[in-house]
Amino acid sequence: MNVNLSSNLTAASGFGPKAARNSIAQAGLLLVIIALFSFFVVMPKKAAVDSQQSQFQDLQAQESKMADTLNAVNQGITALDANKDNISHLDQAMPLKGQNTDLELLIQYLAASSGVTVGNLTISKQGDVPVAGDKTLLANPYGASRTLQTMSGTVYVIGTFDQLESFLKKLEDSGTIINVTAMSLTGGTNGALNLQLTVNSSYLAP
Amino acid sequence: MPQINLLKQNTSSAGHTALAFAPKILVRVLLVVLVLALGYYGWLFYRGGSVTKDTASLQAKMDNESNAATSVPRLNELLTRQLQIKDLQGVVASHIYWSRLFSELARVTLKTASYDSMQVIGDGTIQLNAEVPSIQDLDKYLQVFDLTDFNKYFSNVRVSQFTKIQSAALGTTGIQFQIKMQYDPSLISYSPAGTN
Numbered sequence: 001m002n003v004n005l006s007s008n009l010t011a012a013s014g015f016g017p018k019a020a021r022n023s024i025a026q027a028g029l030l031l032v033i034i035a036l037f038s039f040f041v042v043m044p045k046k047a048a049v050d051s052q053q054s055q056f057q058d059l060q061a062q063e064s065k066m067a068d069t070l071n072a073v074n075q076g077i078t079a080l081d082a083n084k085d086n087i088s089h090l091d092q093a094m095p096l097k098g099q100n101t102d103l104e105l106l107i108q109y110l111a112a113s114s115g116v117t118v119g120n121l122t123i124s125k126q127g128d129v130p131v132a133g134d135k136t137l138l139a140n141p142y143g144a145s146r147t148l149q150t151m152s153g154t155v156y157v158i159g160t161f162d163q164l165e166s167f168l169k170k171l172e173d174s175g176t177i178i179n180v181t182a183m184s185l186t187g188g189t190n191g192a193l194n195l196q197l198t199v200n201s202s203y204l205a206p
Numbered sequence: 207m208p209q210i211n212l213l214k215q216n217t218s219s220a221g222h223t224a225l226a227f228a229p230k231i232l233v234r235v236l237l238v239v240l241v242l243a244l245g246y247y248g249w250l251f252y253r254g255g256s257v258t259k260d261t262a263s264l265q266a267k268m269d270n271e272s273n274a275a276t277s278v279p280r281l282n283e284l285l286t287r288q289l290q291i292k293d294l295q296g297v298v299a300s301h302i303y304w305s306r307l308f309s310e311l312a313r314v315t316l317k318t319a320s321y322d323s324m325q326v327i328g329d330g331t332i333q334l335n336a337e338v339p340s341i342q343d344l345d346k347y348l349q350v351f352d353l354t355d356f357n358k359y360f361s362n363v364r365v366s367q368f369t370k371i372q373s374a375a376l377g378t379t380g381i382q383f384q385i386k387m388q389y390d391p392s393l394i395s396y397s398p399a400g401t402n
Contacts, residue, residue, distance in 0.1 A: 019230075022229075023230045023232070052254055063268050066271050070275050073278050076287075077280050077281075080280060080284060087287065090287065094293055140282070161308075172303045177297050179301060183304055184326070185324040185325075
């Protein structure tokens with residue numbers, strides 16, 4: 001009797017062709033499981049987490065900006081108290097109410113300090129906005145929504161060339177911004193010159 | 207006696223045995239990959255939860271900051287001041303300094319000439335009525351504007367008319383003329399840091 005122990009031993013020890021076939025089947029099955037698991041479970045989860053992470057980073061950037069803004073606001077409030085003189089100049093340069101009498105008084109003062117004679121001075125502004133006694137505004141002076149507005153007028157003064165030049169320089173360098181939009185200079189009597197200016201000035205009012 | 211050939215197959219090569227092992231090794235490697243994939247998924251799950259928690263915490267912090275920002279005392283005043291500064295910058299940038307035109311015109315004008323009137327027109331044109339003692343002086347007056355030292359800010363000088371007159375300003379006869387010229391707007395425009 002011929003007994004082939006070698007092939008029997010191979011089968012028994014799991015190294016036979018059948019075991020190999022089983023292993024290949026298992027490997028194939030595992031490959032399929034890994035592929036399906038990766039494609040349908042892991043990858044969608046990763047995309048979701050990446051998206052969450054991205055949103056989180058956006059929020060972090062927003063929060064950082066918000067914190068900076070809050071910090072800047074607090075610094076600004078501190079600066080308001082520390083720069084009262086500058087704020088006073090700011091209020092003069094860009095008044096928070098359009099009172100044409102203030103501008104007329106200023107121009108008259110500048111004319112007097114330059115030695116010119118004011119022949120005529122007219123300042124007007126558009127709209128029918130109260131310039132005094134507005135109780136809502138008085139209760140909350142900074143609560144109103146403001147826009148840049150302009151009052152305009154004409155100034156007619158008489159003086160020598162030097163006086164007129166001095167007056168013009170004072171107008172230009174005034175703390176309240178006065179723009180000369182048109183100018184006419186003509187000869188007058190006794191060597192005097194007539195200067196006619198069209199001026200405007202801006203203010204920030206409700 | 208039966209012949210038992212115990213060694214018949216043992217003569218096969220070592221490569222054949224390795225080939226027999228390969229599927230098993232592959233299975234084990236794939237098992238490791240599967241375990242790693244599961245571990246990665248677990249980490250993603252944990253990370254997702256962690257990010258969600260952090261996001262909620264950050265959102266709460268932002269809400270607090272937002273509330274704090276809107277309840278800052280004097281916020282309206284600060285915003286008004288900022289608007290004032292912003293608008294003022296625009297107004298200052300367009301501010302015009304006409305007096306510089308006076309100085310420059312005086313510098314380039316012939317000493318024997320005098321002006322009766324001056325009108326500045328918004329498009330960069332200046333119109334002047336002037337007097338000089340003679341035609342020769344008028345010629346010199348105009349020649350000045352051909353010199354580079356004197357025509358930096360003025361150009362295109364046009365004499366529209368000139369007449370001989372008995373001049374009160376000069377106390378004798380003279381030539382009265384009307385001219386128009388262009389001026390350089392940069393002469394009268396605002397220049398930061400006082401460059402003019």
